[in-house]
Amino acid sequence: MYAIEALSISKRFGAVQANRDVTLQVAKGTIHGLVGENGAGKSTLMNMLYGFHAPDHGTIKVDGKEVSFKGPVEAIRKGLGMVHQHFMLVDTFTVIENIVLGFESDRRMAPTLASARDKLLKIEETYGLAVDLDALVADLPVGTLQRVEILKALYRGAETLILDEPTGVLTPQETAALFEVIKTLRGEGKTVLLITHKLGEIMGITDNVSVMRAGTITKTFKTSLTNENELAEEMVGRTIIREVNKELTEAHRRILRVDNLYAEDDTGKTRLNGVSFDVHGGEILGIAGVSGNGQSELLEIITGMRAPSGGSVIYTDLKVAKKNRAADAEKLRGNGMGHVAEDRHRFGMVGPMTAAENTILGYQGRESFYQGIFLDPGKVRAHCQSLMDDFDVRPPTPDLPLKNFSGGNQQKLVMAREMAQEPDLLIVGQPTRGVDIGAIAFIHSRLVEMRNKGRAILMVSSELEEIMTLSDRIIVLCDGRITGTGRPEDLTETDIGLMMAGRYEKEAS
Amino acid sequence: MSDLFFTLLLLCDSALRLAAPLVLAALAGLYAERSGVVDIGLEGKMLGAAFAAAATAAVTGSPWLALLAGIMTSIGLALVHGFVAISQRGEQIVSGMAINIAVAGLAPTLANAWFHLNGQTPILEDGARFTSINLPFANALSDVPVLGPIYAEVISGHNLLTYLAVALVPLGAWGLFKTRFGLRLRAVGENPGAVDAAGISVHRLRYIAMTIAGILCGIAGTALSIGLSAGFVRDMTAGKGYLALAAVIFGRWYPVPTFLACLLFAFADALQGQLQGTPLPFVGEVPVQFIMMLPYIVTVVVLAGFVGKIDAPKASGIPFTRDR
Numbered sequence: 001m002y003a004i005e006a007l008s009i010s011k012r013f014g015a016v017q018a019n020r021d022v023t024l025q026v027a028k029g030t031i032h033g034l035v036g037e038n039g040a041g042k043s044t045l046m047n048m049l050y051g052f053h054a055p056d057h058g059t060i061k062v063d064g065k066e067v068s069f070k071g072p073v074e075a076i077r078k079g080l081g082m083v084h085q086h087f088m089l090v091d092t093f094t095v096i097e098n099i100v101l102g103f104e105s106d107r108r109m110a111p112t113l114a115s116a117r118d119k120l121l122k123i124e125e126t127y128g129l130a131v132d133l134d135a136l137v138a139d140l141p142v143g144t145l146q147r148v149e150i151l152k153a154l155y156r157g158a159e160t161l162i163l164d165e166p167t168g169v170l171t172p173q174e175t176a177a178l179f180e181v182i183k184t185l186r187g188e189g190k191t192v193l194l195i196t197h198k199l200g201e202i203m204g205i206t207d208n209v210s211v212m213r214a215g216t217i218t219k220t221f222k223t224s225l226t227n228e229n230e231l232a233e234e235m236v237g238r239t240i241i242r243e244v245n246k247e248l249t250e251a252h253r254r255i256l257r258v259d260n261l262y263a264e265d266d267t268g269k270t271r272l273n274g275v276s277f278d279v280h281g282g283e284i285l286g287i288a289g290v291s292g293n294g295q296s297e298l299l300e301i302i303t304g305m306r307a308p309s310g311g312s313v314i315y316t317d318l319k320v321a322k323k324n325r326a327a328d329a330e331k332l333r334g335n336g337m338g339h340v341a342e343d344r345h346r347f348g349m350v351g352p353m354t355a356a357e358n359t360i361l362g363y364q365g366r367e368s369f370y371q372g373i374f375l376d377p378g379k380v381r382a383h384c385q386s387l388m389d390d391f392d393v394r395p396p397t398p399d400l401p402l403k404n405f406s407g408g409n410q411q412k413l414v415m416a417r418e419m420a421q422e423p424d425l426l427i428v429g430q431p432t433r434g435v436d437i438g439a440i441a442f443i444h445s446r447l448v449e450m451r452n453k454g455r456a457i458l459m460v461s462s463e464l465e466e467i468m469t470l471s472d473r474i475i476v477l478c479d480g481r482i483t484g485t486g487r488p489e490d491l492t493e494t495d496i497g498l499m500m501a502g503r504y505e506k507e508a509s
Numbered sequence: 510m511s512d513l514f515f516t517l518l519l520l521c522d523s524a525l526r527l528a529a530p531l532v533l534a535a536l537a538g539l540y541a542e543r544s545g546v547v548d549i550g551l552e553g554k555m556l557g558a559a560f561a562a563a564a565t566a567a568v569t570g571s572p573w574l575a576l577l578a579g580i581m582t583s584i585g586l587a588l589v590h591g592f593v594a595i596s597q598r599g600e601q602i603v604s605g606m607a608i609n610i611a612v613a614g615l616a617p618t619l620a621n622a623w624f625h626l627n628g629q630t631p632i633l634e635d636g637a638r639f640t641s642i643n644l645p646f647a648n649a650l651s652d653v654p655v656l657g658p659i660y661a662e663v664i665s666g667h668n669l670l671t672y673l674a675v676a677l678v679p680l681g682a683w684g685l686f687k688t689r690f691g692l693r694l695r696a697v698g699e700n701p702g703a704v705d706a707a708g709i710s711v712h713r714l715r716y717i718a719m720t721i722a723g724i725l726c727g728i729a730g731t732a733l734s735i736g737l738s739a740g741f742v743r744d745m746t747a748g749k750g751y752l753a754l755a756a757v758i759f760g761r762w763y764p765v766p767t768f769l770a771c772l773l774f775a776f777a778d779a780l781q782g783q784l785q786g787t788p789l790p791f792v793g794e795v796p797v798q799f800i801m802m803l804p805y806i807v808t809v810v811v812l813a814g815f816v817g818k819i820d821a822p823k824a825s826g827i828p829f830t831r832d833r
Binding site (some may be wrong): 088 | 635686687688689690691694695696699700702703704707708709760820823831
């Protein structure tokens with residue numbers, strides 16, 4: 001018996017065939033994983049199952065009966081619940097107000113809330129989902145918000161839950177807690193469809209797993225009969241090497257010193273609370289932490305996009321940023337600091353501009369791109385072409401607007417641009433966010449190669465695995481403070497998870 | 510002492526009267542912004558309604574038909590703004606300003622074409638207006654110390670629309686915070702994506718909010734031209750729409766504080782009326798132009814100095830698109 005079935009469904013958006021003859025069958029009472037690279041068509045499939053889009057061809061069945069949803073509400077009424085990657089919650093509402101929104105039992109709020117409260121307390125008890133119903137959503141941590149979303153789906157009568165990348169913003173401990181909830185759901189007879197790109201999670205919790213590539217489901221495995229490597233290869237359709245070759249580097253000079261840094265974000269909230277560290281040549285310093293714990297502000301200060309509210313940044317031997325004085329980003333670039341911005345689309349590239357134009361952004365004053373006083377498009381294009389060859393950017397067409405490239409290829413080009421200047425220090429935020437597996441391995445190897453040449457790299461990543469594989473030293477940020485430091489070989493993922501939650505301090509040399 | 514008390518009562522009475530259109534327009538702005546549509550066109554809607562009401566009253570002699578005409582005109586303008594802001598995802602400030610400018614030109618032009626009175630409408634008879642109502646026992650109770658005069662002078666003797674404006678404040682608050690509709694409306698101004706995901710039409714909710722804003726501005730304009738005055742004159746709103754928006758911000762998008770902010774602005778307005786030509790202690794007589802600046806100075810000072818951190822509805826001014 002299948003809880004939900006997609007039978008050879010297809011969907012086209014303009015010129016893009018987003019889904020092609022997709023068949024997915026999720027057995028009732030199981031946890032089913034769906035993995036695939038960005039752009040493989042997972043979101044399109046989910047949006048059709050949930051009634052946001054209608055398929056062009058094919059049928060969808062719920063509990064064996066054919067359905068055609070005109071909108072999410074019909075899907076909800078058929079017992080489907082979706083927990084979106086970006087929570088669909090109103091910050092200024094309480095938990096219970098968010099849950100009843102759209103499904104109020106009465107025109108007046110008082111009776112609606114009273115009856116919902118009874119029902120919710122029962123659900124909380126059944127599934128071990130303790131949440132304070134009267135707490136303001138804005139005050140709750142993401143781990144709790146996730147529970148609110150699940151509670152909301154259950155309140156609306158969900159029998160099948162679709163979780164879209166549910167662990168992206170969670171600490172390992174929060175993830176573990178979430179998985180306990182998911183297992184309880186299965187225990188109570190619910191069906192869970194889990195979409196993720198983290199293969200470790202798939203192996204740990206699912207009963208079956210389907211792999212999506214290029215708009216279709218290529219294979220469905222019984223989880224106990226497969227392994228991470230097989231899944232990874234199925235995802236990219238070829239063999240990939242997931243190893244990095246770190247050479248021993250000797251101690252180099254200090255390149256960057258961050259001294260007792262304080263910062264506030266745009267709303268005046270303190271984001272950095274006395275952070276100090278050094279970065280040396282020949283090392284990758286990895287900064288771990290759940291997003292939003294000061295990493296963004298730290299990167300912005302070091303690269304000259306924000307002024308600290310206290311403390312200073314010393315680059316080589318120059319004090320480049322101090323209290324209320326931001327560093328000069330252009331001068332930093334001129335002095336060999338490369339920056340691969342955390343938010344690629346806002347700060348790293350200009351989508352509508354061509355790939356070639358994007359490869360000189362930030363370096364557009366360099367004489368080598370000019371013919372007299374004019375930019376020489378030929379030189380710019382040639383520069384781009386060589387970067388594309390070097391970094392295997394596809395398609396290798398410098399004249400295409402950069403927004404038309406996949407996330408991985410955009411990131412490769414941005415990284416190529418920054419590395420082409422042979423920087424002494426490379427600041428990298430989220431090196432592989434929105435990047436497909438094949439490109440991840442490539443980007444990792446290029447970062448290590450640069451390190452092996454004696455350059456310094458400061459890397460911020462919310463992917464723990466990335467931090468563990470690449471870093472020579474790790475710093476964990478929580479709530480604007482350094483809550484742990486150490487070498488990857490001395491730390492376990494559990495240690496780092498506790499540090500990320502600010503509940504553990506382990507000093508290793 | 511009793512003289513000062515009496516002056517104060519008169520001031521309050523006049524403040525309440527002046528506050529009525531302001532309160533109605535502010536509630537309109539509050540509902541619009543709570544739904545995520547910035548409505549800088551309150552001014553134009555009010556002015557349009559003021560003209561339509563005055564013109565209708567002049568022709569038919571019926572204040573009720575005038576009120577209906579005012580409301581319909583204002584709803585029409587609100588839906589134009591809604592079409593631009595909601596359906597076409599246009600720039601909301603521009604659309605609102607366009608309505609303000611268009612109405613400011615159109616109303617006197619039409620008035621001139623129809624009534625040939627230099628851009629005004631004819632002076633209305635009392636029967637064609639909303640005139641003041643004496644509440645029961647106003648005279649009988651006026652001898653009761655303190656409370657009597659307050660009842661007789663301040664509370665009694667306003668026109669129907671003023672009482673309606675005051676009554677709409679608790680009603681508006683109830684609608685916003687105690688009903689299903691209010692919950693959805695507030696949600697759509699904060700996170701339309703969440704509302705959409707719950708299967709409720711974001712556009713429909715916003716159009717309803719715009720219609721409510723239209724009705725309220727319609728009453729506001731009517732109150733202005735056939736309640737407070739006896740006809741339409743060019744630019745008679747005189748920035749009240751903007752003042753109403755300021756009151757919404759000062760009241761942090763909550764009905765009762767917004768109402769109080771309106772009273773504050775109206776009090777300043779009443780005060781400037783009272784102070785004109787009256788010598789002040791220590792400074793003597795102040796030029797009338799300076800006195801007339803008073804309500805606006807109060808607005809600027811209040812907005813600049815006392816508002817502090819502003820928590821506007823997060824989605825206010827942002828058109829909704831499903832990006833997936």
